[in-house]
Amino acid sequence: MDDMAETISEALPRDFEALRALILDRRQSLPKRIAQVAAYALDNPDEIAFGTAASIATSAGVQPSTLIRFAQHLGYDGFTSLQQVFRERLRERTTSYEERLTVVRGDADEGTSNRRIVDGFLAAASKSLDVMSRNLDDDTLDRAIDILNGAETIYILARRRSYPVASYIAYALGKLGVRSQLIESASGLSPEIISFASSRDAVIAISFSPYASATVEEARILSANNVPVIAITDSAFSPLAQFAKVWFEVAEADFGGFRSLAATMALAMGLTVGVAELRRGRKGKKSANSKG
Amino acid sequence: MDDMAETISEALPRDFEALRALILDRRQSLPKRIAQVAAYALDNPDEIAFGTAASIATSAGVQPSTLIRFAQHLGYDGFTSLQQVFRERLRERTTSYEERLTVVRGDADEGTSNRRIVDGFLAAASKSLDVMSRNLDDDTLDRAIDILNGAETIYILARRRSYPVASYIAYALGKLGVRSQLIESASGLSPEIISFASSRDAVIAISFSPYASATVEEARILSANNVPVIAITDSAFSPLAQFAKVWFEVAEADFGGFRSLAATMALAMGLTVGVAELRRGRKGKKSANSKG
DNA sequence: AATAAAATGAACCGTATGTTCCATTTTAGC
DNA sequence: GCTAAAATGGAACATACGGTTCATTTTATT
CATH class of the missing domain: 3.40.50.10490 (Glucose-6-phosphate isomerase like protein; domain 1)
Incomplete structure (x- = not known):
């Protein structure tokens, strides 16, 4: 496994976008089962973030060991390291307006009532965009x-x-x-x-x-x-x-x-x-x- | 522990908002260390979602067992069940338009070019709302x-x-x-x-x-x-x-x-x-x- | 102040997890 | 078509995890 170290001289992705680019770049040269995992990973990033190696393997139709091989192919030292990237992705998402409207510790109002009105319209707009995008x-x-x-x-x-x-x-x-x-x-x-x-x-x-x-x-x-x-x-x-x-x-x-x-x-x-x-x-x- | 079952007859929260409401409701009646965990959980929901019981306990300044007790106080049968709620919260957030604009498998366009235009305007709108909300x-x-x-x-x-x-x-x-x-x-x-x-x-x-x-x-x-x-x-x-x-x-x-x-x-x-x-x-x- | 009850800390345990290993199959090169 | 190399499946392994237990401390009650 040490012979691999030299071929992977580029820094391995710490953020999801870079990882996605890396996977797409190498997609052609990946073995069949590994490619299968790669496709599944990009299609179901949330599953990778939350699932266990066993559960993900089942969903993707491969053996758990293939997941580790996939991670190692990309240069990570194991599945866990790779999974961190998928988790970071979810962490980074900024909190929604909906959440901002309700996530107030205790009952005290955060901001003035006028601010709450504007936040309400921002939330409504955001929600509308969301729905449009889906439908x-x-x-x-x-x-x-x-x-x-x-x-x-x-x-x-x-x-x-x-x-x-x-x-x-x-x-x-x-x-x-x-x-x-x-x-x-x-x-x-x-x-x-x-x-x-x-x-x-x-x-x-x-x-x-x-x-x-x-x-x-x-x-x-x-x-x-x-x-x-x-x-x-x-x-x-x-x-x-x-x-x-x-x-x-x-x-x-x-x-x-x-x-x-x-x-x-x-x-x-x-x-x-x-x-x-x-x-x-x-x-x-x-x-x-x-x-x- | 069985005497607890009857007092918690209300259905326990499956979504984050309901859980947050429940915690805020009982905040006054919680023991000191448990309350400490409760506050930490609401302030750092992402940590709860991804961390291990041990790592969270360290961050929150309590013993791992306190986390399990916190979960059980709320009616869950263990820390894992509680953690699911925090994970669902992240899952539910829909993918952003920014992401949708770039998340395209391979180089082939996903959707038509017309769709990409609308997505562009949706993304611009969404971003504008974001900035407004912050500024x-x-x-x-x-x-x-x-x-x-x-x-x-x-x-x-x-x-x-x-x-x-x-x-x-x-x-x-x-x-x-x-x-x-x-x-x-x-x-x-x-x-x-x-x-x-x-x-x-x-x-x-x-x-x-x-x-x-x-x-x-x-x-x-x-x-x-x-x-x-x-x-x-x-x-x-x-x-x-x-x-x-x-x-x-x-x-x-x-x-x-x-x-x-x-x-x-x-x-x-x-x-x-x-x-x-x-x-x-x-x-x-x-x-x-x-x-x- | 004495006692009972609740809360807490810390060690312990069974299990489920990620990982490794090896036999088998598939692919590539000649 | 034969051989070497790579890839794959599946079992075995070490460990880190959540949960339990129990001794100790803190709080409430009388």
């Missing part, structure tokens, strides 16, 4: 963006609580050079604007219960005129869903009776930028990312 | 809400990217019965509306770099007329900051060149509902919360 269907998203990509003009339909989202979409589409038309009640020109839309266009309609009657009615008219409707709503029973060619179910958490808009906003931006990327012919495929 | 100052928040509470009319000032936030604030204030006036360019009446504002009113001005000149100019005028300005902006060097009586620095993460609005939205809602709560005379202090 969003890739195929639905692709179909929606495909439809929008084919549209000459993208009409945006939303009132009241959904209106901020619509105005943001309109702003973003404008910046990205995509022709769009925001339909609002203030101008009183909604009927005229709607009558211009044809099957070569598309509509993004946003409405949540209680659904704004104007939005529903206009979506119905547009749909009847063969204008494809992309709906963002909160239920399969939403009136918007029946008029829509593609529809998204977004479950926003609420605080104090006010629902978050965080997930809807993120989806809206995804649709917007997705269309723009597609129209750019996927040339500059990788856009900037502020991670880190 | 928001309780005192600044209290002062802002106090000013808004004293205002007869709350004017809301925002253009372009910030406009959706403003429209949401206007909508929420309206629903909460607080008089407000959204200042927008479309109507072309901005100057007239602004001239109505007095020192008995207040302004919420929102602008991020590159600052909309209209917003800056109007904030300057309002400030000169002794109308207190609450600014939501992105830097201490923002032109808005100098006109403001109270100002918030909000650092929104961006993806693909589009900054998130999640944190700004949460703060906006906090201000809005905070004022409404204050005006309700703090009667119904605790507002509904959708947690769970």
